[in-house]
Amino acid sequence: MEIFAASHLLPISAPPVEGGAIAVENGRIVAVGPLVELRKAFPAPYVEFPGHAIMPGLVNAHTHLELTHFPSWKLRKGIDYSPRTYVDWVIQVIKIRRALTRSELEHSVREGIRVSLESGTTAVGEILTDRTLVSLYTDSPLSGRLYVEAIGQDPLRCEQLLTDIDRSLTAFQAGRFRPGVSPHAPHTLSPRFMEEVCALAARHAVPTAIHLAESREEMAFLHDSSGKIPELLYPFAGWDDYVPPPRRTTPAVYLDSLGALTPRTAVVHCVHVTPSDAELLAKRGVTAVLCPRSNDRLDVGKVPALLLKKAGIPLALGTDSLASNDSLSLWDEMRFLRKEFSAVFTPGEVLAMATVTAARALGLDGEAGSLEEGKRADFLVVDPGTGAGRELPEALIEEGQIGEVFIGGVPLEL
Numbered sequence: 001m002e003i004f005a006a007s008h009l010l011p012i013s014a015p016p017v018e019g020g021a022i023a024v025e026n027g028r029i030v031a032v033g034p035l036v037e038l039r040k041a042f043p044a045p046y047v048e049f050p051g052h053a054i055m056p057g058l059v060n061a062h063t064h065l066e067l068t069h070f071p072s073w074k075l076r077k078g079i080d081y082s083p084r085t086y087v088d089w090v091i092q093v094i095k096i097r098r099a100l101t102r103s104e105l106e107h108s109v110r111e112g113i114r115v116s117l118e119s120g121t122t123a124v125g126e127i128l129t130d131r132t133l134v135s136l137y138t139d140s141p142l143s144g145r146l147y148v149e150a151i152g153q154d155p156l157r158c159e160q161l162l163t164d165i166d167r168s169l170t171a172f173q174a175g176r177f178r179p180g181v182s183p184h185a186p187h188t189l190s191p192r193f194m195e196e197v198c199a200l201a202a203r204h205a206v207p208t209a210i211h212l213a214e215s216r217e218e219m220a221f222l223h224d225s226s227g228k229i230p231e232l233l234y235p236f237a238g239w240d241d242y243v244p245p246p247r248r249t250t251p252a253v254y255l256d257s258l259g260a261l262t263p264r265t266a267v268v269h270c271v272h273v274t275p276s277d278a279e280l281l282a283k284r285g286v287t288a289v290l291c292p293r294s295n296d297r298l299d300v301g302k303v304p305a306l307l308l309k310k311a312g313i314p315l316a317l318g319t320d321s322l323a324s325n326d327s328l329s330l331w332d333e334m335r336f337l338r339k340e341f342s343a344v345f346t347p348g349e350v351l352a353m354a355t356v357t358a359a360r361a362l363g364l365d366g367e368a369g370s371l372e373e374g375k376r377a378d379f380l381v382v383d384p385g386t387g388a389g390r391e392l393p394e395a396l397i398e399e400g401q402i403g404e405v406f407i408g409g410v411p412l413e414l
Contacts, residue, residue, distance in 0.1 A: 006020065012369065064323070079096050120402050140175065147207075180209060187218055213269065253280065347396075
């Protein structure tokens with residue numbers, strides 16, 4: 001057993017503790033409280049970090065680490081242009097992704113894992129497009145949820161993919177990661193395939209992650225099958241024969257009609273949800289993962305954060321990928337969120353979105369996201385800076401500098 005103490009302890013799930021500490025044994029937290037009390041209760045060695053704060057490792061609720069090297073790929077593959085719309089961007093990503101070698105993908109994943117850990121992220125909700133890359137995550141100190149991605153319209157291909165995903169979930173072994181399934185988006189799966197994938201997830205008792213209402217193009221497609229999705233994306237993907245008749249609905253209502261919205265569902269982006277959509281999402285008990293910098297970069301709109309918050313939907317943060325963002329740092333994401341929605345979220349709420357609520361979105365709230373007895377001892381030692389009259393959560397977001405990252409009570413070499 002070992003005790004770790006600092007001038008400030010921020011459990012997230014409880015108020016800050018001045019002169020606080022955590023006791024760690026076998027990689028788990030066994031006690032949380034003031035250092036003086038823990039030293040009385042446990043005759044164990046202790047390490048102090050004066051002037052610093054101990055807080056949980058950050059949880060990035062939505063990543064695509066396979067795309068970490070995307071900015072350099074654009075240049076090297078000669079496909080470096082600025083997409084004008086969301087659909088143009090998707091097509092660009094597909095073109096570049098198709099031209100990659102196995103070695104390029106492996107290096108990209110490893111770099112994504114490295115920079116995530118370096119920025120204090122200890123768990124991620126990772127979308128796994130290439131299932132053969134699982135071993136890269138297995139060998140990593142990073143933890144989280146690996147969502148096996150499902151995309152498809154052709155019935156025969158969908159049937160084979162469903163079988164492959166079923167086998168992947170049955171044989172899943174990925175170190176500190178747990179399995180999940182990601183039926184990509186309302187417009188990239190046929191209705192039958194969406195139902196089958198969600199039913200498969202339910203049979204395996206794993207959570208799902210779905211991109212929802214990210215773009216205006218998606219809204220137009222679900223309403224009257226118009227716009228660039230049927231005009232450009234479907235022909236590019238070879239889906240010309242699968243353009244549906246107008247549905248006259250929203251992505252949220254459509255997914256609900258297929259049984260895709262449950263308390264184990266994380267819906268990602270939610271930029272174009274309506275008030276009635278928000279009520280529906282809250283009723284179904286989903287968690288919404290916001291990626292505000294990605295939305296800004298792709299110019300898809302600004303998430304109605306106040307609407308979602310007032311509806312009582314749990315909100316988490318994700319960075320998305322470096323195909324649509326400048327960094328994988330949740331600190332950058334938190335600062336951007338505060339700037340964009342300063343009147344909506346307190347600093348404490350923002351920190352919760354990058355820790356305990358993000359862990360809930362991944363179905364890992366019993367393991368990560370807060371400093372509590374029984375949880376993994378994944379935590380950060382952070383210098384909160386001068387403070388300048390700020391409360392601790394605000395100081396950490398605006399001025400915090402990571403000193404050390406601990407995984408299971410063991411410091412990482414950054």
